[in-house]
């Protein structure tokens with residue numbers, strides 16, 4: 069028998085209530101449309117098998133993943149016919165797998181439409197490219213027989229710049245509206261998290277928030293309604309006092325100006341705490357103190373200034389400063405990267 073694993077020195081605390089509340093908020097901001105959930109990339113790094121039941125119990129019925137390999141984690145948790153695979157099939161094996169699970173591929177090209185039909189077809193979604201030039205069929209392809217033969221549930225398109233109020237949003241919306249008139253489908257969907265704030269004309273029947281579910285704030289006008297969901301925590305491995313003029317960490321990029329107490333925590337760039345946080349990030353002490361990162365972040369370790377807290381001991385837990393808007397501004401990483409980068413050494417813990 070394998071010995072039982074001790075708890076990890078890294079923990080990702082996920083606030084269940086905040087996650088469910090964010091879905092309800094986004095669902096009500098979506099007006100007459102229902103909010104689905106983008107749970108690709110392991111629910112933006114939070115853990116899809118943990119997130120999906122919480123969203124399901126809050127009332128969410130439709131889910132989007134990117135890869136077929138992401139289906140297995142969640143297919144047993146919700147009605148598989150309400151899970152869409154955004155990448156669409158690359159070959160007949162993807163088609164066979166989707167059919168065996170009972171999930172829907174999002175068809176992105178004429179080739180994918182043929183693959184799906186050759187594999188027996190059935191309910192699917194269709195992605196229209198309305199100007200992002202990434203994935204999807206073009207408006208002038210909508211008359212093709214192979215697309216007309218599809219049994220389309222959700223007619224999907226995706227906004228390139230929903231976080232900005234620019235005229236291109238309306239260009240994309242007009243093209244999506246045009247597609248809705250041209251090809252038969254059951255439901256239409258355009259808006260991601262930010263797109264929900266562009267108003268009712270962007271809602272269709274289904275919105276597809278991801279980032280904001282998990283506490284990300286893509287637009288300032290969402291700040292007051294979205295709650296923080298994720299709190300990464302790390303354990304203190306060692307503390308020490310060092311004199312003035314001492315270098316800290318690799319290459320001594322931080323040199324002490326006075327005697328100070330420092331602590332080393334179990335967190336590094338291998339955990340997604342990238343070197344862009346070096347001398348910029350902070351941890352949060354038990355009384356809310358800001359404990360600045362000193363010097364370089366290394367692969368598994370980060371050193372912080374403990375001068376403002378006196379009673380911390382080895383093994384104590386500290387919160388990593390991860391307010392997504394602020395963290396994005398400080399680190400230069402997007403809120404999406406900040407979430408999806410959190411590595412597998414964090415033990416996901418929903419409470």
Ligand SMILES: *Cc1c(COP(=O)(O)O)cnc(C)c1O
Pocket residue numbers: 106108154226259260261262276277278279280
């Ligand atoms: C990722 C994704 C979403 C969710 O976008 P957010 O900006 O995270 O809300 C919606 N639709 C598609 C097609 C996506 O790829």
